[in-house]
Amino acid sequence: MTQPLRLGIAGLGTVGVGVVRIVQRHADLLAARTGREIVISAISARSQRDRGVRLSSYAWENDPVALAVRDDVDVFVELMGGSEGPAKSAIEAAIASGKDVVTANKALLALHGQSLATAAEAKGVTIRYEAAVAGGIPVIKALTEGLVGNEITRVMGVMNGTCNYILTRMQDAGLDYQTVFAECEKLGYLEADPTLDVGGIDAGHKLAILVSLAFGTQIDFEALTIEGIERISVEDIEQAADMGYRVKLLGVAQKTGRGIDARMTPCLVPDTSPLGQLPGATNMVVLEGDSVGKIVLRGAGAGEGPTASAVMSDICDLARGVRLPVFGIPAAKLAPAAKGVSAPPAAWYLRMKLVDKPGALAKIAAVLGDAGISIDRMRQYGHDEQDAPVLIVTHKASRDALDLAIAAMAGTGVLSSDPVAIRIEDV
Amino acid sequence: MTQPLRLGIAGLGTVGVGVVRIVQRHADLLAARTGREIVISAISARSQRDRGVRLSSYAWENDPVALAVRDDVDVFVELMGGSEGPAKSAIEAAIASGKDVVTANKALLALHGQSLATAAEAKGVTIRYEAAVAGGIPVIKALTEGLVGNEITRVMGVMNGTCNYILTRMQDAGLDYQTVFAECEKLGYLEADPTLDVGGIDAGHKLAILVSLAFGTQIDFEALTIEGIERISVEDIEQAADMGYRVKLLGVAQKTGRGIDARMTPCLVPDTSPLGQLPGATNMVVLEGDSVGKIVLRGAGAGEGPTASAVMSDICDLARGVRLPVFGIPAAKLAPAAKGVSAPPAAWYLRMKLVDKPGALAKIAAVLGDAGISIDRMRQYGHDEQDAPVLIVTHKASRDALDLAIAAMAGTGVLSSDPVAIRIEDV
Structure with a gap:
């Protein structure tokens, strides 16, 4: 069997404690499945309070950055959260010192993923984050x-x-x-x-x-x-x-x-x-x-067990020597994201209240027709003293066409509330 | 970029053709994602008929065993099917000559998986089979x-x-x-x-x-x-x-x-x-x-695209250098399977027809009671001239207790059809 894989875990909230529990409870199972022992070298958290889990055999660091660069840590496991501050500094430090990173930090990746991936790949290490999306679902x-x-x-x-x-x-x-x-x-x-x-x-x-x-x-x-x-x-x-x-x-x-x-x-x-x-x-x-x-x-999608399960999946992949580019292909080859791409046309649910007088509904229907939006279903569903609530399901229309139509509705004088529009997605 | 990963594909039915199509259509995408070119060196099938896909640039072997041992093949892709015969011989030959194997052959694995895994692990190669279970679902x-x-x-x-x-x-x-x-x-x-x-x-x-x-x-x-x-x-x-x-x-x-x-x-x-x-x-x-x-x-769970997608997942893992034990842990460490383990107690759906005379239902209920099986729901749902169909949902009972009760029902003289019993699974 090869050398143990040594973890440094920063952050002992629900997920961090969950990871410690799995490493302790399933040591033999993990070793059988990955071909290596998985051990915790050191931990770091905001306080040393009792968390109902045995921690005394691990080295303690107050500073997650110090934890991230320890010689006895192969993989830095960041479970502190936050898109800036200590989580970011510690991950950067881990990468700079040539360590792989496992994190559940979606905010950090969403905002700084590209620069972190570039840094990691330059150092020949990777960042894994199965737990960042949809908890326990792989x-x-x-x-x-x-x-x-x-x-x-x-x-x-x-x-x-x-x-x-x-x-x-x-x-x-x-x-x-x-x-x-x-x-x-x-x-x-x-x-x-x-x-x-x-x-x-x-x-x-x-x-x-x-x-x-x-x-x-x-x-x-x-x-x-x-x-x-x-x-x-x-x-x-x-x-x-x-x-x-x-x-x-x-x-x-x-x-x-x-x-x-x-x-x-x-x-x-x-x-x-x-x-x-x-x-x-x-x-x-x-x-x-x-x-x-x-x-x-x-x-x-959340909770101690499911999220810790996902973190362990990343850790075990690293134990098995699986090391893929952070975002599937090398960071340098990722295309720039396109901005301001509008969604394809969709059917829309529209709800509004009309003043209760003859011809009100006809005016709304006319506005939609003028915008090129055809109506799939329309119904008036009972009314109080002065308002008539109306529901419309349109055929497919772009958001732009819909917004124009909604703006034009305001000019008809028959609305007694702003229309609510919700996209109907073809799933 | 490392050397290309060279495939030998045996079997050009729906799935085999699907794999060839993906390798051809997504060559660049696969190379970007795995860091290696994935190429087909040679193919084998029962006939050389036109399959609507370009095959002329690949070497042809009539014999899948000859294909499996070619020097220009790194991974033997077995898509012929059948638990014995050529599929088995060719996989054994591939392993013996030190090649990794990708297969969709569930029957072969179910019947010979242990000996194949043992042979593969002795040679330091692996067998992958994502497509063998539930088609495209990973x-x-x-x-x-x-x-x-x-x-x-x-x-x-x-x-x-x-x-x-x-x-x-x-x-x-x-x-x-x-x-x-x-x-x-x-x-x-x-x-x-x-x-x-x-x-x-x-x-x-x-x-x-x-x-x-x-x-x-x-x-x-x-x-x-x-x-x-x-x-x-x-x-x-x-x-x-x-x-x-x-x-x-x-x-x-x-x-x-x-x-x-x-x-x-x-x-x-x-x-x-x-x-x-x-x-x-x-x-x-x-x-x-x-x-x-x-x-x-x-x-x-089936079809050209989904099954080929699963085969490609295995191929790409091998291209990326991921090589796990065939059944998750080394074959030598797998425990023997236990046989004859009975299922935990469950609720049961029971349907039978009773002769339409007073006291028939009471006799059935008594038989169940004697067997220690309590009734959750019972109903008689209309009857023809001589039979009264009856439905019973029991509380949890073992299959053994249920079988004893069903045997005892036959002795009551009130059954006019054999009871149908279907387990109700807690999902």
Whole structure:
């Protein structure tokens, strides 16, 4: 048997502790499977408090940078999080001293992945990050290895469990967004800055990683269109359900004639599709390739066990000597990301309230017709004293055409609320 | 860039042609992703007929064994099929001459995997077979690499598209088994020996592979319990649907106190579960690990593109220098498979016809009670002149207890048809 693989683990939150537990519990299994012992040399965290796991046999470093460059560390495992600060400095230090890196840090990769990959490849080391996307689901491996023989045509994913929990809970309990958001806050389901979750940013970071891997482009978070779930109302969820749709915060990335269309936005999907049937905090990624067709992967997107499982997958690959380019092909060969690529036309769900007088609906229909948008379904679903709520499902139209039509609607004088528009994605 | 990886491909059926097409179409992409050119040196097939793909630049061998040992072949790609004969001889010859092997041949692995793995590892080469299980779904990779940090607790799968197509079609069209079987024969959906499909043998071969990988045991097809779908009636499908279940040919393998329970049999699963919702010829594998929880993988289980995609995944791993033990851990360390391990108790669906006279149902209920089997639901669902059809769902009971009860039912004199029993699996 070759020399043990020696880990330095920085960050002992849920995931870090999970990794320590697996290394301790499954030492024999890991050695049998990788042909090497996997050991922890040193650890680092913000405090030395008791975490319910045996740590006394590992060297302790207060400074993650010091940990990253230790001679007795082969792989630096970064589980601190944060796109700047100590996580970034420590990873840079590890690379500079010729060590491979395993991280779960999607924000750091989304914002600095290209420069980190360039640095790593110049030093002949790599950065692995299976845990950064969709928790325990081995999606990075499926995409870069399992589907390596494919030109990837589309990637889709529900990759923020909190958002999917909120949307599912709104639907199941008939509660409005604010109420469910408050529940989540109380239950500790939200990040310290909840915008990272509900604003679609965390899921966007993950999508940025998948885009780079799928399409061979430099990672570029700024090139994505991001929209959160804050404006989704329980009324939209219920009306959509009534028409056979579910609302999901859905990431979509696909090739178009003008570059990669990549966005993380609320969409409607059919309730009979695997994405539509995804409950609660579960994650799902759909990969489409020119040979393989459509592969659907589903599992827990967060939590100690699933995330630590993904981190261990990277560690074991390194133990086995598997060392691929950070983003699937060498960083120098990645194409620049295209920005401002508009999404292909789609069907749209439109909800608005009209003043309750004759001809109001006709005016809205005329505006859509003038914009070249044809109507698939339209219904008025009961009204209160002065407003008539109206639902429209359009045939395929571009976002631009739709925005023009919505702007023109304002000029008709028959709107009594701003129209809500949600894209209906063909999944 | 290192030397090209040179393939010798034996077998130019659907999958072989698919592999040639990918190598030709994506030469640049494959080279970028693996860091090496992937080229075809030589091919072999039963005839030199036109297959709609350019083959003239490759050397031709009539004999696959001669192909397997050529000096200009690094990897022998076996896509002929068959558990004995030329496929086996050629793989053995390739190993003996120090070449890695990629195959899609589940039957060969299920029956001879242990001796082939031993031979390969003695020569320092490996055998890869992602395409042997669930077509394009990268399930071998997910299990052995993505979930490498887990003790696997259970594996489940619907892995024969033809069976799932037949069962789905019976339900959707209300047709009986014989009619749908005849349709499939006409459409060319069945193997030359259809028992391989509908008898559960093909799916059983795949399960045998997953069992070895999941639990570190020697591959042993004979250790599995196999039962086909031939005896599933449209009446059972419809009655099960009415109670919220779907009938699936389901592979299940899990640890029990007495060894690995591994079986490929028709089961009922809830229609709301991912397995229950799996339509038509699609495949699904569910992997459960102690850290990761439950991972669900879904995709096409057969066909040129999906299967060739899986073959290319193996080829590209070899191009990248990834060379793992054939069954995850070295063949010499695999534990012998345990045989005759009985499945844990389960709820059962029971359907029978009773003679239409007072007290008949009470007698059946008494027999179940005497066997220690309690009844969850029971209903009589309309009757013709002399028979009263009865459905029973039991609480959890062992197969042995159920078999004793069914034997005792025969002695009551109230049965007018043999009871049908289908296991209800907790998925």
